[in-house]
Amino acid sequence: MSHPSDSPVTAPTPARTTPSSAPPLRLRLLPMGDAALLVETDGIDSVLALAAVLAPLAHTGEGIWAEVDDLVPAARTLLVVARPTTDLDELARVLLRAARGASVGAGTSEQRVVEIPVVYGGPDLAEVAALTGLAPDEVVVAHTGTEWRVGFGGFAPGFAYLVGGDPRLTVARRAEPRTRVPAGSVGLAGEFSGIYPRESPGGWQLIGTTDVVLWDTDRQPPALLSPGTTVRFVEAGR
Structure with missing residues (x-):
């Protein structure tokens, strides 16, 4: 079986779906074995834009x-x-054609929104305030004042890496990870925010807690948060 080229390929975005100032996605396709393609992009925004276009196509199951x-x-x-x-060469060609409709930041008309109530005041809230130069209550306002998006999952079942928050909340992980982080802990690390779905070790800066269940095997799908979902943090009691 032949494989798609591993040289960088630009998939231009047509003007009818993208503002004139929006750059085209730059994609590099690499075969992963005989049954998968790895699409490399410029970053998480491009990943989400591409996934928003490809997911409906994969769901329809045509061609x-x-x-x-x-x-x-x-x-x-x-x-x-x-x-x-699967003919990976053909899949690569079809994928690149579809990618022309991807626009960073365009979103989708059926965007799912999940609100997460949080009791703020976690053990690292003061440290985050010191690192960012904000007061603790300003950290809370920044965390709740911006809509986050689920970029991808990982680390543990139900854990979602949330992106797109207030850039002032970009902080390093703890120098010494905790051996025990309670389930429902809300944290920050780098550009991401996240919620620990179960008790586990962890090195994120903890700023609050939530009672929302992130992973439930009796629920379909079990994960509450899936890539592309919009997340709004709300201060509990307000």
């Missing part, structure tokens, strides 16, 4: 999209998992 079993986003890549008999 070669019927052979796509899963789309797995990460910080800079999107893994397109297909069946072993």
Whole structure:
């Protein structure tokens, strides 16, 4: 079986779906074995834009999209998992054509929104305030004042890496990770925010807690937060 080229490929975005100032997505396609393509992008915004275009196609199951079993986003890549008999060259061609409709920041008309009530005052709230130069209550306002998006999942079942928050909240992980972080802890690390779905070790800066269940095997799907979902943090009691 032949494989798609691993040289960088630019998928231009047509003007009819993208503002004139929006740059085209730069994509690099790499074969991953005989049944998957790894699409490298410029970053998480491009990953989400591409996934927003490809997910409906994979869901409809028309043409070669019927052979796509899963789309797995990460910080800079999107893994397109297909069946072993899939012609990856053809899948790459179809994918690049579809990518022309992807626009960073365009969003979707059926964007899902989840509100997460949080009791703020976690053990690292004062440290985050010191690192950012904000007062503790200003950290809370910054965290609740911006809509976050689920970029990708990982670390533990139900854990979602949230992006797009107030850039002032970009802080380093703790120098010494905790051996025990309670379930429902809300934290910050780098550009991300996240919620620990279960008790586990962790090195994120903890600023609050929530009672929302992130992972429930009796729920379909079990994960409350999926890539592309918009998350609004709300201070509990307000």
